[in-house]
Amino acid sequence: MVRAFIYDKGSGLKETENTDEMIEVFAEQRKIMWVDIDRPSDEEARILDDGFHFHPLAVEDCLHDLQRPKLDNYEGYFFAVMHAVVAADKRVRVRAGEFDMFASQRYVVTFHKDELKFVNATMDVYRKNPALFEKGTDFIVYNLMDALVDEYFPLLDDIDERLNRIEGRIFKKPDQSVLNDLFKLRRGITRIRRMISPQRDIVNLMLRHDFEYMSDESRAYFMDVYDHLMRLFDMADLYHDMISTSMDAYLSSVSNSMNSVMKVLTVITTIMMPLSVITGIYGMNFEYMPELKWRYGYLWAWGLMAASVAAMVIYIRRKHWL
Amino acid sequence: MVRAFIYDKGSGLKETENTDEMIEVFAEQRKIMWVDIDRPSDEEARILDDGFHFHPLAVEDCLHDLQRPKLDNYEGYFFAVMHAVVAADKRVRVRAGEFDMFASQRYVVTFHKDELKFVNATMDVYRKNPALFEKGTDFIVYNLMDALVDEYFPLLDDIDERLNRIEGRIFKKPDQSVLNDLFKLRRGITRIRRMISPQRDIVNLMLRHDFEYMSDESRAYFMDVYDHLMRLFDMADLYHDMISTSMDAYLSSVSNSMNSVMKVLTVITTIMMPLSVITGIYGMNFEYMPELKWRYGYLWAWGLMAASVAAMVIYIRRKHWL
Amino acid sequence: MVRAFIYDKGSGLKETENTDEMIEVFAEQRKIMWVDIDRPSDEEARILDDGFHFHPLAVEDCLHDLQRPKLDNYEGYFFAVMHAVVAADKRVRVRAGEFDMFASQRYVVTFHKDELKFVNATMDVYRKNPALFEKGTDFIVYNLMDALVDEYFPLLDDIDERLNRIEGRIFKKPDQSVLNDLFKLRRGITRIRRMISPQRDIVNLMLRHDFEYMSDESRAYFMDVYDHLMRLFDMADLYHDMISTSMDAYLSSVSNSMNSVMKVLTVITTIMMPLSVITGIYGMNFEYMPELKWRYGYLWAWGLMAASVAAMVIYIRRKHWL
Amino acid sequence: MVRAFIYDKGSGLKETENTDEMIEVFAEQRKIMWVDIDRPSDEEARILDDGFHFHPLAVEDCLHDLQRPKLDNYEGYFFAVMHAVVAADKRVRVRAGEFDMFASQRYVVTFHKDELKFVNATMDVYRKNPALFEKGTDFIVYNLMDALVDEYFPLLDDIDERLNRIEGRIFKKPDQSVLNDLFKLRRGITRIRRMISPQRDIVNLMLRHDFEYMSDESRAYFMDVYDHLMRLFDMADLYHDMISTSMDAYLSSVSNSMNSVMKVLTVITTIMMPLSVITGIYGMNFEYMPELKWRYGYLWAWGLMAASVAAMVIYIRRKHWL
Amino acid sequence: MVRAFIYDKGSGLKETENTDEMIEVFAEQRKIMWVDIDRPSDEEARILDDGFHFHPLAVEDCLHDLQRPKLDNYEGYFFAVMHAVVAADKRVRVRAGEFDMFASQRYVVTFHKDELKFVNATMDVYRKNPALFEKGTDFIVYNLMDALVDEYFPLLDDIDERLNRIEGRIFKKPDQSVLNDLFKLRRGITRIRRMISPQRDIVNLMLRHDFEYMSDESRAYFMDVYDHLMRLFDMADLYHDMISTSMDAYLSSVSNSMNSVMKVLTVITTIMMPLSVITGIYGMNFEYMPELKWRYGYLWAWGLMAASVAAMVIYIRRKHWL
Ligand SMILES: [Mg+2]
Ligand SMILES: [Mg+2]
Ligand SMILES: [Mg+2]
Ligand SMILES: [Mg+2]
Ligand SMILES: [Mg+2]
Ligand SMILES: [Mg+2]
Ligand SMILES: [Mg+2]
Ligand SMILES: [Mg+2]
Ligand SMILES: [Mg+2]
Ligand SMILES: [Mg+2]
Ligand SMILES: [Mg+2]
Ligand SMILES: [Mg+2]
């Protein structure tokens, strides 16, 4: 689907799906226009080339899947690739969707192969308040990027919550499943950090004073987007650290538990084995075994056993095992 | 609560809670004024917007919870977000409180949603010695930041003390609880480092020669705040290292202990099991077992057992297990 | 083999293997020429020296095996060393082949000791569409580098696929062979990262505005090669992280498994050993053992055994081992 | 104690403890003076303030304990904080002492709360050869810093020696005490690195061409101090690496030893347990056990046992455990 | 030994050991001279001071042992310290020898306390082809550095070979000695990296355009030395990574082996212990034990044992231990 908002101070906002009209407005460069190319057919996508004559490399980036986020300057416009959150399933596997923007002082062309809610929401804002177009195309770009970035926060809040639940489980009943959950969270966080990091670079490039498409007034707004990205990055870093700490805590608790299990095993064996040998000796069937006939033989055996237990308990005490 | 100090060389210091007067003084820009907005109601907070007309993004940062520490330049004033220590419980969980400052050459506006003792203390200093206002608004900012930063030191001293106690326990009676305490300390330190790090960047930005709100005389004072932040960071780093070393020490002592437990188990088993088998053999009930009837059968069995023990002890000695 | 494309707007494309002609065209500097020196004999290689008089150090780099990728500026031309993928066996052992380029505004000389498919492919492109020579020698260099870089992608896709298969095995039936496969993948990834990293630096140097052999129009194309290299690097990084995570997951699952095995051993031993001792006691052959003659002796022994089992089970339950 | 050297080309060197005279010479700025304030009383320390009127922040840094090493520029003089080695006990716990310097073209004021031998040694050098004062105050500063830095070398040589002794012990008779010694060394090295690192930054700042108190001739000398600091840092780094390697070597040897102990335990158990069961079977007291009455029963039991041992030995051999 | 080459276009090359002549030529600054001071006596070394009047700090660096590699600029000449490979024993313990150079446009003075083959080899090159002196002193410096750097390659090739042999042993018969060899290699590599790293910095400084002793023509040659150092560094890095991977592989194989040993132990114990208890029960000597008299008692006992084994085997199967 290809939709456009065409705005002109005199005639106000006009919404159209007529691509010929868009191409014409694009050529004239007199009105402000925002074209959104949403999950286009192959034919609809051709407008980038044939209608707007964008650079073939930029068009290629749009059509190919999941480019790296970046900012390219072409003559008369810039081209930005961003990654939007499309969906996140239970295993914290974020699915990223590419969101491409071409923008000059007069137009913004957005291109995306996934349905992106934040684009529709931003369109509604402009539909309800067309005067916003007076603030320039950079303000449209700001609104889109701000909305795109804001969709990362619920993801990180979700990770925070999961992490808290897992931490509780480590100290109560640790088992392999806790660790598996931590590994999954670690992977999710790694992916999110990799998505955020280049987008921060993009906003940073836009904030440089040699970026010509940015008015001084707008710069403060992009600075705010930058703040949000920094905070996302900080959060991701913090959760990454917390996951590492939780893993170390889990593994050391396993190691401790094994140590104490081994001690019990050793204590039991150390005490019982000599008893086994003593009873074994007096269970032998030799004809000539003086102790067997002795009046106090049985008591003697009990004495031996008691002495052996006592010796072993003293030994173990000295080793501080129990 | 909204309070203001209004100072003028001629008429001296005046303290007021009348917001209309503040707005008027703010507009005139002739007297020096410090407005402190302390845990404001929604209505009181509106003075940022309606009274002082600060940039909506800065006002939004004030009203939203726990922004990242940062320094923004707006036309005619700067806006700084700092993190103050509000409280630290027994688990070394620091609670941070946002502390926001707007400042120009003529005014300082501070905004915080938590009760912050260091703000009241700084107000007292100025109340007692109004001549300090002659030193300019940058000196007010310095006093606030210096006091804010100084509150981090007791936190780190507390961690130092805990760490020393834990180190003693590792070498005496190590158990899982030592490790849990170390994990908690590690988390606390991580959080503090993350709080200090961006504040250091802020002071660094203020020290740059293109920061217009700083007199040359004040620069030495902010340099001093910077020193304190560097020292905090050094301390946090050092404690982080010490915690890692302590953890490694603990885990290696667990591993060593397990190794020596295993050796004892193996030694006991190695010596006792062959004895068990020997006594088992002569405990069998076959009718035709020549040794049983033999005069020296019992002695022979003892001889076998002694030989077996001797062989095993020699073997173990060679392995250096005991 | 030494082949050359000689292009001139008037006379069109001419393909030749006559080295004298190449040297002549090289000296005149009027036509555009691309010389490809493919697996040359020692004699053929001498054209670099005797025919084109390139700097002896650059010629030495060509003749020696596997230089580091780099970009050197000489007077009137630049010299670039790249690493192409020649082959990758089952153990993900990439074999790199050196690919050397000398280029000025009028000529490109490529040199390689391995058969490189992407060079032939690029030659075909130019053979079919000689007008491409009008775009300049930098566009030839771009086409070669783009094709060279594109050959890394299948390598990384292969690693991705292997990694997915391994991850499945970790959770199903983990054994040493999983780990060995992970170690092999890690090595492969390490090697690829080391190959990509300096090539990224080369393209970066070419993109700098003081690199004289690059037209503004071509810069966008080299930017695209740079994007691909960045993406390769990101992928390699991501797979490296994923391998580390998988290794940690495997090792922790081994550790967990050992822990649970140890618990079973300890439980069995703890329950059975006291029974062994009890039966041993009543298996002794003393003449005077009152219990043996007692009417309920056998029942008493069973009672003792039941009590012992019960006590041990309670103990184990308290330890949460089962 | 407050001592001063006052030097003048005409009248030569004069040594005094009269503070009034120092203050007078300080005010005149015509003679070269070096004031050393050595473990001062509170009253003696007041000369910094009342006599020389140094900036209150610098004076505060002198009076407070253990500032971070740093270099501050004030109007007309610079202020440097260095850390000198005061003492190092057997646990390689270095005690650092603060050493403060104020210096301009005409004077050097040194301040320290610990007795520092290198200061006295440097004073002796100047006392014996007063002509050195002709070389300027920067040469005094150089001599002090050079002597201060040289005191770190014996510390690192001591660590080197300890490390060598420990490495010998790891391969001979490794036990927990080796590891504890390594942990102590690691802590000592960490502390020294943290002391050296900021001092290197200070010398680096002094070497910058905008540092006005440095003559071109002196720069080579400070470069030499810088070399020494770099070498100290290299040594500390190397020892840190060596300690890590030694720790890893120790831990892996523990792990190996445990593995071989476990194998012996398993071998013994695997061979002996079936024998125990066989003897147990023929030790049962059933009235109807045909084997017991059989002529070759006892031989049969021995045969069974031999077969069991043989089977187990073959099994173990296949596992390569012995 | 002090030797010199004195070259003059008119009179050609003259070789001398007469130090007075060297000092004279040094003073005149008209001929090109290379003085090599090879394992000098204390008296011979004095020529640096008394004959050539080099800066005392540089002379001190020559006389003291094993300075850090560095490049110092003095008035009229530069001074470089390099580290040459003197010897490498079987434990890959590289012995470094200091190699010092003083050079201006007219002279090169080299100083070394070890016999260095590459110096003699370079002297031979110049002896055979005196016209090389026309290329200037920087070309002498290049030839020395190139030869010095080339001696590192056999060291790294040796490490490569050892590493390949060790990797084979890990998968065949891993034991503690493999690990010890890896630790030794790791130490050797660490030492080599530390030697190469500052030398790379030196060449980098020489390549800077403000280094006055370098002609444009020579720059390409030093660039080549830089390439070699970069390649050495890359190789050292790669081997370091490979050693880490091999260590991890070894340790994880130990951990795996322990796990499987433990499983066998547990399986044997789990199956055999209940049998021991059963035979123990029927080995008791109570007078009233109904089973003993029972016709099918023995069969019953066998049945019990078979059932116990079956139960245990099923249990173990479910745990996937065998
Ligand atoms: Mg795309
Ligand atoms: Mg936002
Ligand atoms: Mg928003
Ligand atoms: Mg991932
Ligand atoms: Mg904001
Ligand atoms: Mg916002
Ligand atoms: Mg670890
Ligand atoms: Mg706020
Ligand atoms: Mg302070
Ligand atoms: Mg203070
Ligand atoms: Mg201070
Ligand atoms: Mg202070």
Ligand SMILES: [Mg+2]
């Ligand atoms: Mg080559």
Ligand SMILES: [Mg+2]
């Ligand atoms: Mg490509």
Ligand SMILES: [Mg+2]
């Ligand atoms: Mg392509």
Ligand SMILES: [Mg+2]
């Ligand atoms: Mg490799």
Ligand SMILES: [Mg+2]
């Ligand atoms: Mg692209």
Ligand SMILES: [Mg+2]
């Ligand atoms: Mg492409």
Ligand SMILES: [Mg+2]
């Ligand atoms: Mg481990």
Ligand SMILES: [Mg+2]
């Ligand atoms: Mg002090």
Ligand SMILES: [Mg+2]
């Ligand atoms: Mg020194």
Ligand SMILES: [Mg+2]
């Ligand atoms: Mg010295």
Ligand SMILES: [Mg+2]
């Ligand atoms: Mg320490």
Ligand SMILES: [Mg+2]
């Ligand atoms: Mg020196």
Ligand SMILES: [Mg+2]
């Ligand atoms: Mg020295």
Ligand SMILES: [Mg+2]
């Ligand atoms: Mg030397």
Ligand SMILES: [Mg+2]
């Ligand atoms: Mg070389």
Ligand SMILES: [Mg+2]
């Ligand atoms: Mg060479």
